[in-house]
Amino acid sequence: MTKQKRAKEPTKKLVATFVRGNGTDDEIRARCEAEISGWIDLSPKAQSDMIRIMREVENRPVSPAVSLRTDGEAQSVGPDETTNLSLYAARMTDTFASGSNDYCDQRLSEIARYSQLANKRVDPRFINASLAFVNEAAAEDAVQSTLAVQMAATHDAALWALARVRIADMAPQVQLFGNLATKLLNAYTKQAETLAKLQRGGEQVVKHIHIDNRGGQAVVTDQVVTGGANAESREQPFGGVSPALLGSHPFGEPLPAFPDQGQETVPIARGPISGSAEG
DSSP states (O other), X not given: OOOOOOOOOOOOOOOOOOXXXXXXXXXXXXXXXXXXXXXXXXXXHHHHHHHHHHHHHHHSOOOOOOEEEEETTEEEEEOOTTSOHXXXXXXXXXXXTOSOHHHHHHHHHHHHHHHHHHHSSOOHHHHHHHHHHHHHTTOSSHHHHHHHHXXXXXXXXXXXXXXXHHHOOSHHHHHHHHHHHHHHHHHHHHHHHHHHHHHHXXXXXXXXXXXXXXXXXXXXXXXXXXXXXXXXXXTSOSSOOOGGGGSOOOOOOBOOOOGGGTSOOOBBOOOOXXXXXXX
């Protein structure tokens, strides 16, 4: 009599659930109880944290997301087939803070090109993470969003160099990658400071001089006033929404091929955009 092997049960997939964070705390709690597995097992502190986080996530802007499309040997990067194209274009415009379709395409192409070189392939998850970074930077114009794209690449390159320091077993390699990591981290810090300065609009230092006639001593106090001329100009948009964005238009430009990657051009997926954006 042969012994039958017991069928292996499929591994249960763990899923993290987020609920809508609008309404009162009691309303959010009710959604959590109904939709989040294991909610009743959480401590009161953990439940309070979850409610707070759901509310914060609800109020955060949503960054655009792309997927990798394959048609034979050709690959392209663009919105998922289920994504509303008008909503995709609107979020891309908001992320890069520009009404220029060509500008948004160019920045997205740069992120995809960097992904192709850094990861030996076009990685949609890397591109989406970079788009989320740029979105969270809250750029107010094209200059700031360009800087945010550079920061995303600088951060990735710095961590790559630090990882090489960690696994290096020869002193010259440690020194080489250590110096590279230091330069990249310093560059990132300067980029972050520049972005903060652009968003602050500069600083004006007003000096108040008080002279004591009895002793002839002058007391100087500084008052830092944020804003100034740059702050006033920030109230004006960097560029209005181009007429093309108000109707249907092709969204995306092709990326150049990289011979060492073994694949042809990776274009940004095009498609007519029409209709209104939906939430």
